[in-house]
Amino acid sequence: SLTECMIPSAFVLLDTMPLTPNGKVDRRALPIPNKAEFGLDRPxxxxxxxxxxxxxxxxxxxxxxxxxxxxxxxxxxxxxxxxxxxxxxxxxxxxxxxxxxxxxxxxxxxxxxxxxxxxxxxxxxxxxxxxxxxxxxxxxxxxxxxxxxxxxxxxx
CATH class of the missing domain: 1.10.1200.10 (ACP-like)
Structure with a gap:
């Protein structure tokens, strides 16, 4: 079992992963999850x-x-x-x-x-x-x- 901090707080479904010219995942091109998914939409x-x-x-x-x-x-x-x-x-x-x-x-x-x-x-x-x-x-x-x-x- 994983501790709570190791469990992702949000998932974003993608058709394809954005890649850099070198074939690595382009982290900067990944979409930002919705605030509601992070629980940041509460007062x-x-x-x-x-x-x-x-x-x-x-x-x-x-x-x-x-x-x-x-x-x-x-x-x-x-x-x-x-x-x-x-x-x-x-x-x-x-x-x-x-x-x-x-x-x-x-x-x-x-x-x-x-x-x-x-x-x-x-x-x-x-x-x-x-x-x-x-x-x-x-x-x-x-x-x-x-x-x-x-x-x-x-x-x-």
């Missing part, structure tokens, strides 16, 4: 919390896409195992969640699912939201701002 659910927003932004950066809803499936948006590794690595680093396994993205491939996984690791949602608020505030800092903060004398 968009925007991130409601800071944690959801931070995780959605990570997905947007890694998948190089414009928008991510909290119920969008990572693999239906173009994600694959190598990109999943990058997402989990970022989450482990950003949320200080070394216990977050790669497997959780395959089992819960949505932003909402990952927030639930982080909540399980940290023990409560409030901690996850507090970490996300710090991460979001850091996003707006320039490199010069960060350097200035690092060079500022520490008050003890």
């Amino acid at each position: 968009f659910s925007a991130p409601q919390t800071v944690a959801e927003e931070v995780i959605a932004n990570i997905w947007k950066q890694i998948l190089n896409i414009e928008r991510v809803g909290i119920h969008d499936n990572f693999f239906n948006l173009g994600g694959h195992s190598l990109l999943a590794t990058r997402v989990i690595s970022r989450l482990q680093n950003d949320f200080q969640a070394d216990e977050l396994p790669l497997r959780c993205l395959f089992e819960s491939p949505t932003v909402a699912g990952l927030v639930n996984e982080l909540t399980r690791i940290w023990g409560d949602r409030q901690t996850v939201e507090q970490i996300a608020e710090v991460l979001k505030s850091m996003e707006s800092l320039s490199a010069a701002d960060i350097d200035q903060m690092l060079l500022a004398p520490q008050i003890t």
Whole structure:
């Protein structure tokens, strides 16, 4: 049996496969499946919390896409195992969640699912939201701002 991420999310019937002059499949000439086949035609659910927003932004950066809803499936948006590794690595680093396994993205491939996984690791949602608020505030800092903060004398 295959895991869910290995099962194609859509099939497109073709009379013939488009080929390159070398006789290989021309991937660029393949038709794009209908959005309904991908499940992308359902209403968009925007991130409601800071944690959801931070995780959605990570997905947007890694998948190089414009928008991510909290119920969008990572693999239906173009994600694959190598990109999943990058997402989990970022989450482990950003949320200080070394216990977050790669497997959780395959089992819960949505932003909402990952927030639930982080909540399980940290023990409560409030901690996850507090970490996300710090991460979001850091996003707006320039490199010069960060350097200035690092060079500022520490008050003890």
